[in-house]
Amino acid sequence: MVQILLRRRKNNPLLLGEPGVGKTALVDALAQRIVKKAVPQALANKSILTLDLGLVVAGTMYRGQFEERLKGIIQEVQNIGNCILFIDEVHTLSGTGSAEGGFDAANILKPALARGEVTVIGATTTEEYRKHIMKDKALDRRFQILTIEEPSEKESVRMLKGLRKELERHHRVMITDEAIQSAVELSSRYIHDRYLPDKAIDILDQAATLHAEPYQEDLSLQQLQQEITATATQKREIVERAVTQEEWDIAKALTERENRLLKELQTLQQARSKQRVHKPVTDIHVSMIVSARTGIPLSDIRQSLEPTNLRRVKEALSSHILGQEEAVDRISKTFMRAQLGLNPPKKPMGSFLIVGPTGVGKTETARVLAKEVFGDSRALVKIDMSEFMERHTVSNLIGAPAGYIGYDQGGSLTEQIRRRPYSVVLFDEVEKAHPDVFHLLLQILEDGQLTDNTGSVISFEHTFVLMTSNIGMESFNKAARIGFAADLDDDAFQTKQQEELER
Numbered sequence: 402m403v404q405i406l407l408r409r410r411k412n413n414p415l416l417l418g419e420p421g422v423g424k425t426a427l428v429d430a431l432a433q434r435i436v437k438k439a440v441p442q443a444l445a446n447k448s449i450l451t452l453d454l455g456l457v458v459a460g461t462m463y464r465g466q467f468e469e470r471l472k473g474i475i476q477e478v479q480n481i482g483n484c485i486l487f488i489d490e491v492h493t494l495s496g497t498g499s500a501e502g503g504f505d506a507a508n509i510l511k512p513a514l515a516r517g518e519v520t521v522i523g524a525t526t527t528e529e530y531r532k533h534i535m536k537d538k539a540l541d542r543r544f545q546i547l548t549i550e551e552p553s554e555k556e557s558v559r560m561l562k563g564l565r566k567e568l569e570r571h572h573r574v575m576i577t578d579e580a581i582q583s584a585v586e587l588s589s590r591y592i593h594d595r596y597l598p599d600k601a602i603d604i605l606d607q608a609a610t611l612h613a614e615p616y617q618e619d620l621s622l623q624q625l626q627q628e629i630t631a632t633a634t635q636k637r638e639i640v641e642r643a644v645t646q647e648e649w650d651i652a653k654a655l656t657e658r659e660n661r662l663l664k665e666l667q668t669l670q671q672a673r674s675k676q677r678v679h680k681p682v683t684d685i686h687v688s689m690i691v692s693a694r695t696g697i698p699l700s701d702i703r704q705s706l707e708p709t710n711l712r713r714v715k716e717a718l719s720s721h722i723l724g725q726e727e728a729v730d731r732i733s734k735t736f737m738r739a740q741l742g743l744n745p746p747k748k749p750m751g752s753f754l755i756v757g758p759t760g761v762g763k764t765e766t767a768r769v770l771a772k773e774v775f776g777d778s779r780a781l782v783k784i785d786m787s788e789f790m791e792r793h794t795v796s797n798l799i800g801a802p803a804g805y806i807g808y809d810q811g812g813s814l815t816e817q818i819r820r821r822p823y824s825v826v827l828f829d830e831v832e833k834a835h836p837d838v839f840h841l842l843l844q845i846l847e848d849g850q851l852t853d854n855t856g857s858v859i860s861f862e863h864t865f866v867l868m869t870s871n872i873g874m875e876s877f878n879k880a881a882r883i884g885f886a887a888d889l890d891d892d893a894f895q896t897k898q899q900e901e902l903e904r
Contacts (some may be wrong), residue, residue, distance in 0.1 A: 402416075402432060402465065402547055403441065403546045404443060405442065405547065405874075406520065407443055407444070409517070409546075410517060410860070411441045411518055411543060411545055413514060413520060413521045413522070413523070413543060413544045414522050414544070414547050415491065415523045415524075415525050415530075415534075415545065415546050415547065416428075416522070416524040416525075416547050416549050416812035417526070417530055417546055417547065417548050417549065418524075418526065418549030418550065418551075419551060419596045420529070421597075421598070421600065422549050422550065422551045422552065422596050422597070422598075422599070422767050423525060423549060423552070423560075423598065423599075424524040424549050425489060425520075426465050428449065428487050428522055428524070429615040430730050431871075433448065434449055434722060435449070436487050442750075443748075446483045447484070447485055448481075448483060448484055448485070448488055449486075449522070450478075450484055450485070450486055450487065451486075451487045451679075452486045452487065452488050454481050454488070454493050454758065456470060457506075459700075460603075465550055465838065465889070467506075468509060471506060471509050471510070473520055475510070475513050479513075479518050479519065480517055483531065484520075485521070485522060485559070486519060486520065486521045486591060487521075487523075488521060488523050488524070489524050490525055490529070491508075491521075491522070491524060491534070492529040492530060492532070492533040494507040494510065494523075495507050495533040495536075495580075496759055497538070499617060501864050503637060504871065511539055511540060523543075525546075526725055528855075531855070532616070534764060538556070538871070539545060543780050549566070549658065550791055551597050552595075552597055552598055554586065554597070556598075557585045557597040557598040558581055558582060560598045560602075561581045561584065561585065561598065561601060561602065561605060562581060562713065564602065565581065566725075568609055569609075571611035572612065573679055574609050574612045574680055574682050575680065575681045575682065576678045576681075576682045577682060577683050577684070578680055580605065580608065580683050580684050580686065580691065581689065582684070583684035583687045584601045584604045584687045585598075585601045587604070587687060587688065587702060588600040588604050589822075589823075590599045590636065590823045591691055591694075591695045591702070591774065591777075592604075592695065593822065603693060603867075604690050605682075606675065607690045608686040608687045608690045609682050610680065610814075611682070611686050612680040619882040622875075625662060625665060625669065626666065628662055629660045629662045629663060629666065632655055632659045634879070635655055636652055636655035639651055639652045639655065640725040642697070642760050684870075685703075687704055688702045690723045707815050713773070714733050714736055714737075714770075714774065715729060715772050717769055717773045718732065718733065718766065718769055718770070721742070721762075721765060721766075721769045722762040722765060723762075723763060723768065724761075725766075728812070729766075731753075732751070732753060732770065734752060735753075736750070736770075736774060736865075738751075747848060747849045748846070748847070748848075748849045749826075749845065749846065749849055749862065749863070749864050749865065749866045750863065750864065750865050752865075752866040752867075752868070753789075753866070753867050753868070754831075754868045754870065755867060755868065756871075756872060757869075757871075759871065763869040764827065764829065764869065767781055767825050767827040767865075767867045767869075768781055770825050770865060771824070771825040772869075774824050774825070774865065775824065780806075780815045780821060780824045781823075781824070781825050782814070782818065782821070782824045783827045783829060784798070784813065784814055784826070784827065784829065785829050786828050786831050786833050786838065787833045787834075788832055788833040789834045789835055789838050790833055790834065792817075794835070795835060795838055795841070796812075796836045797812065797813050798814040798841055799812040799814065799851060799853045799854055800815060800816075800853050800855065801854060802854055806807030811853065811854075814855050814857045815853040818859050818860075818861060818864065819853075819857070819859050822860060822862075822863050822864070823863045823864070824863075824864050824865075825865045825867060826845075826865070826866050827868075828867060828869070828870065829869050830870065831869065832870045832871070832872045842868075846866065846867060849861050851864075
C-alpha cells in the first residue's frame with residue numbers, strides 16, 4: 402500500500418477483501434506508522450482522514466446541496482495538502498447523492514482523482530467491487546487494486562496475541578495461550594460464514610465475558626466520587642459569579658481540593674484493581690462459546706481439540722464398518738499422514754475410490770469419518786452423481802454461468818465447501834457422472850481447489866474426498882456360486898475389478 406501511495410499518478414489504493422480480514426485495520430496500522438515516522442519521507446507528514454459519505458448526504462433536502470458539500474470537502478482537502486482520504490465501503494460512491502439529472506459522488510470525485518489533487522484509500526469487498534466499481538471503468542482505472550487475503554491460522558494467532566492486553570484490561574481477566582489457539586482453530590473449523598481474524602476475535606471476546614464480575618457496592622469509591630462532584634459544582638458556581646478577590650481565593654482552594662480528591666480516587670481504584678484476582682480464560686471457555694453458537698455438543702468440540710490419534714479413528718471405523726479391515730486400515734493411515742503434515746501440499750487430506758456392492762458400508766464409512774475427524778456428522782457433503790449424467794448439469798457443481806438462471810445461487814459443491822471447508826466430500830456412484838465431471842474432479846485431486854462461477858477460488862485442502870462406485874459388481878454377481886463351500890478368488894476378483902475401472 403505504501404508503494405502505491407508513493408506513485409506520481411494513480412496513487413489511490415483500493416483494498417479488496419472479505420469482511421473481517423483486516424482492511425480497515427491495515428489503514429489504522431499505516432496511520433500508526435506515520436505517527437512513528439516509520440514511513441518514507443514523502444508520507445512522513447501525511448494525515449489520514451475518514452470520509453463518511455452517509456454523514457455528507459444526511460440532511461440534504463434540495464438539489465445541489467450534496468454536490469456543494471462534497472466539492473467543499475474536496476477543496477478543503479486540496480487546501481490542507483498533506484492529507485489522505487480513507488473511504489470505507491468505497492462502492493457507495495457509485496449512486497450516492499445521485500438524482501434525476503444530477504451527479505453522484507463518483508462523478509464529482511473522478512476529476513480530482515485523475516489530476517492527482519486528492520489521494521484516496523478505498524476499502525470494499527470483492528462482491529461489491531464487482532457489482533458497482535467494475536462496471537464504472539472510469540472510476541475503476543483511477544484505483545490500484547490491492548487484494549487482502551484472509552490470514553492463516555498462525556498469523557491470526559499472532560494478531561490475537563497482540564490484542565490480548567486490550568481484552569484483558571477491558572474484561573479484567575487473564576487470557577491464556579491455549580484460549581487464543583483454540584479460538585482460532587475452532588472458529589476456522591466450525592464457523593464458516595465469517596473470516597479470520599474477525600471471527601476468532603469475537604469468540605475470544607465473548608469467552609472473556611463468562612468471567613464478568615458481579616456488581617459490588619464500594620462505599621469508599623462512591624463517597625469520593627460524590628465529594629468530587631459536589632466540589633466541582635461548588636467551584637463552577639463561585640467562578641461564574643466571582644467578583645472579589647476573596648471569592649477567587651475560595652475558587653482556587655476548591656480547585657486544589659478537587660485535584661487532591663481525584664488523586665485519592667485514582668489511588669483507591671488502583672488498589673482495588675490489584676486486589677482483584679484476574680480469572681483465567683481457557684480453551685474450555687472458548688469451546689463453550691463455540692458450542693453455544695453452532696449447536697455442536699461441547700463434548701464433540703473438546704474431543705476435536707485433542708490430538709486425534711490413529712487408534713481412535715481406526716477403532717471408530719472398525720466398530721461401525723465390519724469386515725473391511727484393509728479399507729479401514731488404509732483410510733486410518735492416510736488420515737495419520739495428514740495429521741502429521743506429511744501429505745502433499747495444495748491437495749486434499751486424502752482421496753479414496755471405494756468400490757463394492759450395495760450395503761457393504763461405503764457411505765457409512767464417509768459418515769463415520771466426518772464424525773470422528775471433524776467432530777460433526779454434518780461435515781459430510783454428499784453429491785449424488787446420478788444427477789450429473791448430462792453435460793449441462795456439470796455447471797451445477799460450480800454454479801451457473803453469468804446470464805443463466807441460478808447464477809446468484811452458487812454451486813451445489815463449491816458453496817457447501819466455502820461454508821464448511823473442513824468436510825468429507827462424498828461423490829456417490831461416480832461412474833454415472835458425465836465425463837466432463839471428471840475434469841472438475843481432476844482439479845480437486847491435483848490442485849486442491851476449484852474456481853466457482855464468480856471467480857472465487859474454493860480450497861479443498863482441508864477435505865477428505867471419497868468416491869463410491871458399483872463398477873464391476875455385475876461380473877462379480879454372474880460369477881458368484883451358491884453354497885457354503887463356494888470359494889471366492891479374491892485375487893481374480895480384484896484383477897477383474899481393476900480391468901473394469903480402467904475402461
